[in-house]
Amino acid sequence: MLLVQNLTIAAMQKHFLTSWWLVECWPQVFNKLIRRYKYLEKGFEDEVKKLLLFLKGFSESERNKLAMLTGILLANGTLNASILNSLYNENLVKEGVSAAFAVKLFKSWINEKDINAVAVSLRKVNMDNRLMELFPANKQSVEHFSKYFTEAGLKELSEYVRNQQSIGARKELQKELQEQMSRGDPFKDIILYVKEEMKKNNISEQTVVAIIWSSVMSTVEWNKKEELVAEQAIKHLKQYSPLLAAFTTQGQSELTLLLKIQEYCYDNIHFMKAFQKIVVLFYKAEVLSEEPILKWYKDAHLAKGKSVFLEQMKKFVEWLKNAEEESESEAEEGD
Numbered sequence: 096m097l098l099v100q101n102l103t104i105a106a107m108q109k110h111f112l113t114s115w116w117l118v119e120c121w122p123q124v125f126n127k128l129i130r131r132y133k134y135l136e137k138g139f140e141d142e143v144k145k146l147l148l149f150l151k152g153f154s155e156s157e158r159n160k161l162a163m164l165t166g167i168l169l170a171n172g173t174l175n176a177s178i179l180n181s182l183y184n185e186n187l188v189k190e191g192v193s194a195a196f197a198v199k200l201f202k203s204w205i206n207e208k209d210i211n212a213v214a215v216s217l218r219k220v221n222m223d224n225r226l227m228e229l230f231p232a233n234k235q236s237v238e239h240f241s242k243y244f245t246e247a248g249l250k251e252l253s254e255y256v257r258n259q260q261s262i263g264a265r266k267e268l269q270k271e272l273q274e275q276m277s278r279g280d281p282f283k284d285i286i287l288y289v290k291e292e293m294k295k296n297n298i299s300e301q302t303v304v305a306i307i308w309s310s311v312m313s314t315v316e317w318n319k320k321e322e323l324v325a326e327q328a329i330k331h332l333k334q335y336s337p338l339l340a341a342f343t344t345q346g347q348s349e350l351t352l353l354l355k356i357q358e359y360c361y362d363n364i365h366f367m368k369a370f371q372k373i374v375v376l377f378y379k380a381e382v383l384s385e386e387p388i389l390k391w392y393k394d395a396h397l398a399k400g401k402s403v404f405l406e407q408m409k410k411f412v413e414w415l416k417n418a419e420e421e422s423e424s425e426a427e428e429g430d
Contacts, residue, residue, distance in 0.1 A: 140178055143168075147181035150192050162196045166203025169216065177220045183228050194229045198247045210251040224263060226256050264296035265306060272310040286341045301351040304342045308355045311335045317365065325369035329376055336380035349387035350395055352377070357391075361399040371407035385415050 143165065150158055168174040182193040204213055217223040227235040230243075237260045241253040268289070275285050293303055315331055318324045343349045356373055360366040377383040392405065392412045 140175060143178050144181045148184055150187060150196060158196055159199050162199030163203040166200045167207055170204050170207030176216045176222055179222060189231055197229050201249055201252055210255055214255055224259055268292050269306045269310055276314050282338050300342055300345055300348045304348045304352050305355050307339055321365045324365045325372055328369050329372055332376060336382050340382045343382050346387050349383050353391045354397055357397050357404055370404050
């Protein structure tokens, strides 16, 4: 343990922290030492955590060098990403030391690896959703984080955090939706809630309709008999048609719903024969319209079970085409 302490302190001293020693020598020294003496790993991490807690004791130049070294050690696996917990110290965060240190650290880390490798390391220690805590509570927003790190040259980290925030918002939306459906909340209240969440978290209508479909289908214990599940599905989906209709105001949203229905029917074998009946129900309920259905049939369908589903839809699609042609003819005659 004394050896680890002495080496760690020596590595931080200004005399040794030249760029060449920083990049070429100290990471190798620590890496080789810990590989040879595995029991030193925990002690080394503990010493680094302590150093990070006392960052204010270093000059700005020394902090920057320490951040670079820490990033390299994280990249080569000598350190575990859990050491970043020290950066959430209230005083370091309040004075902006944590965020400034993180910029240098992540630049070094991403330079050695890439953002995907960094993301994996953060996820392993459940820190992928905590990066905004590098800022005080009143600045913990995606917008502030994105601006700060993008201006510092870390756009990929900004995009990663924005994506993580979006994923979290979508999961929370789905969870709340399922709870509202289970309680039997009025559709007008559910629609209002969803639209507010869309606006607040910048969630697209296509994403929302996929979430609603998944939520609707997860609220039922489906019959295992193929001949009965179609009837059960039609009854259930008819009830939720107004909710789905509120979020299929765009052709792309309708196509997204069609693809989700196809995927669900393919993945749940008892629904294979129910696909056409579900689509017709949604057409009659004005959830789906002619154009997206025809587009799906022509070239926008998934490969999953396409021969079965296209065959099911053949007669209905022909009827849609004929109805469309008759409508066009009537319009021409009117002119």
